[in-house]
Amino acid sequence: MLIVREEMKEGCCWTVRNGRKIDVWKDPWVPGLPTKRPEGRPQEAYNVKKVQDLIIQEEHRWDENKLQQLFTQTEVAKIMEIYIPEGTDTNTNDKLLWTPHPKGDFSAKSFIKYLNANTPSTSTNDEFPWKKFWEVKNIPPKIQIFMWRLLKNGLPVAHNISKHIHEISDQCKLCDREVENSEHLFLQCPTTQAILFASPLSLRVGEQPSMTIQNHVTQWLDEGGDYTKLKMGACVWWAVWKARNVVIFNRAKLNIQSVLKEALYWANMETTAEDMNNMLTETDIMESQKNNWEPPEVEKIKINFDGAAGPRGFACGAVARDSKSSFQGCKNQSLNYCKAVEAEGKRALLAVDLARRKGFRDIILERDSITVINALKYAHYKPNWRIQSTIDRIRDELSLFRSVDFRYVKKTANNVAHNVAALAVTSHSSNEWFTLPPSCIAQLIVSECSSV
Ligand SMILES: [Zn+2]
Numbered sequence: 001m002l003i004v005r006e007e008m009k010e011g012c013c014w015t016v017r018n019g020r021k022i023d024v025w026k027d028p029w030v031p032g033l034p035t036k037r038p039e040g041r042p043q044e045a046y047n048v049k050k051v052q053d054l055i056i057q058e059e060h061r062w063d064e065n066k067l068q069q070l071f072t073q074t075e076v077a078k079i080m081e082i083y084i085p086e087g088t089d090t091n092t093n094d095k096l097l098w099t100p101h102p103k104g105d106f107s108a109k110s111f112i113k114y115l116n117a118n119t120p121s122t123s124t125n126d127e128f129p130w131k132k133f134w135e136v137k138n139i140p141p142k143i144q145i146f147m148w149r150l151l152k153n154g155l156p157v158a159h160n161i162s163k164h165i166h167e168i169s170d171q172c173k174l175c176d177r178e179v180e181n182s183e184h185l186f187l188q189c190p191t192t193q194a195i196l197f198a199s200p201l202s203l204r205v206g207e208q209p210s211m212t213i214q215n216h217v218t219q220w221l222d223e224g225g226d227y228t229k230l231k232m233g234a235c236v237w238w239a240v241w242k243a244r245n246v247v248i249f250n251r252a253k254l255n256i257q258s259v260l261k262e263a264l265y266w267a268n269m270e271t272t273a274e275d276m277n278n279m280l281t282e283t284d285i286m287e288s289q290k291n292n293w294e295p296p297e298v299e300k301i302k303i304n305f306d307g308a309a310g311p312r313g314f315a316c317g318a319v320a321r322d323s324k325s326s327f328q329g330c331k332n333q334s335l336n337y338c339k340a341v342e343a344e345g346k347r348a349l350l351a352v353d354l355a356r357r358k359g360f361r362d363i364i365l366e367r368d369s370i371t372v373i374n375a376l377k378y379a380h381y382k383p384n385w386r387i388q389s390t391i392d393r394i395r396d397e398l399s400l401f402r403s404v405d406f407r408y409v410k411k412t413a414n415n416v417a418h419n420v421a422a423l424a425v426t427s428h429s430s431n432e433w434f435t436l437p438p439s440c441i442a443q444l445i446v447s448e449c450s451s452v
Contacts, residue, residue, distance in 0.1 A: 019051030021094040032078030239263035291414045295325045302364040305351035306417035309380035310425035314343035317420030318351040326451035331432040332424035348372045365408040417447040
């Protein structure tokens with residue numbers, strides 16, 4: 001928290017009006033001095049605290065005698081240079097000016113500009129790529145600053161505050177279980193994990209327990225391009241922070257959908273009202289926590305799909321089963337020389353293709369990652385440009401079915417599809433099985449059927 005405040009302060013200076021708000025020793029208020037703060041005479045007892053005590057208010061002038069007692073000769077001279085305006089009734093308050101801005105107005109943009117200019121290109125004591133971070137231009141400035149505070153551990157989370165004020169509980173108000181520090185609130189807290197997973201990031205924090213906030217951001221920065229993930233991550237965390245404040249100050253209850261709504265709004269995905277209604281519900285999230293595969297409702301066909309990585313690229317697999325857990329066909333395909341994100345699109349396409357070939361009418365598409373699912377579900381969600389055309393094609397094909405549902409499951413519940421994809425890797429070929437499953441999944445299908 002201190003680091004943040006310091007960096008903010010360096011760019012600021014108070015304009016003295018009545019001096020009531022300004023701390024003589026701690027605040028920057030003397031523009032003529034190098035640190036904008038007087039140090040005072042060494043032995044002087046500092047019973048003066050606010051700048052107002054140095055002003056003869058009725059006459060709008062400095063109390064020169066007092067200044068002489070407290071400060072060095074240079075300091076007195078510099079303070080005397082500060083003009084105290086008479087002001088009007090409404091305009092007697094001291095104003096904090098943001099000095100890097102020509103008009104002194106503080107704006108998030110000018111603050112970022114200031115930090116950019118003042119961040120050394122080779123960071124001295126931390127590894128984080130700050131320069132790259134500030135070069136990202138498509139995140140709303142206030143959210144970028146929020147991220148910067150988060151990364152510097154400068155947010156007033158309970159643990160940070162309780163270090164200074166002991167009466168304050170450092171318990172997380174979202175789960176009432178753990179200490180609320182940044183890593184807990186933004187990654188480890190069960191509520192946040194549900195939000196991160198339900199968001200377009202589909203982030204499963206539990207699968208990479210040692211990743212810190214900085215690790216995630218660094219990884220998102222490495223992605224380059226238009227930094228879609230970083231932007232989304234920042235907006236989700238911003239929304240979590242805002243919701244957390246509402247929980248604490250208004251004693252309200254956190255609602256996962258509203259947090260997501262807020263995050264998507266800031267990520268500027270032009271999400272429509274209709275999309276909002278299709279948003280993941282608490283039930284979806286609970287469903288997704290299930291470890292085992294479950295059959296679909298009667299008359300529906302569930303198609304699980306997944307991918308596997310091989311030496312020459314990726315492969316994908318899709319398996320269809322009905323409400324009695326019976327095998328209804330499967331298909332795999334090896335995808336050589338394509339990018340990970342492209343592969344993700346092709347996997348969904350394979351699942352839809354299988355459904356079309358088999359003539360199913362009511363289908364459920366199930367996957368343990370929701371990147372593509374989100375793109376399909378939310379009409380205005382902008383997926384990575386590389387898969388835009390695949391997504392468009394899948395959407396067109398999906399419109400031919402009577403009903404389409406999307407589900408999310410844990411990896412362990414998606415094993416059958418994964419094995420079919422892996423088979424394409426080892427056999428270097430693409431195949432389809434319409435009546436009997438390939439031997440590599442036959443046993444698994446039976447065991448998943450009996451475990452239900
Ligand atoms: Zn918590």
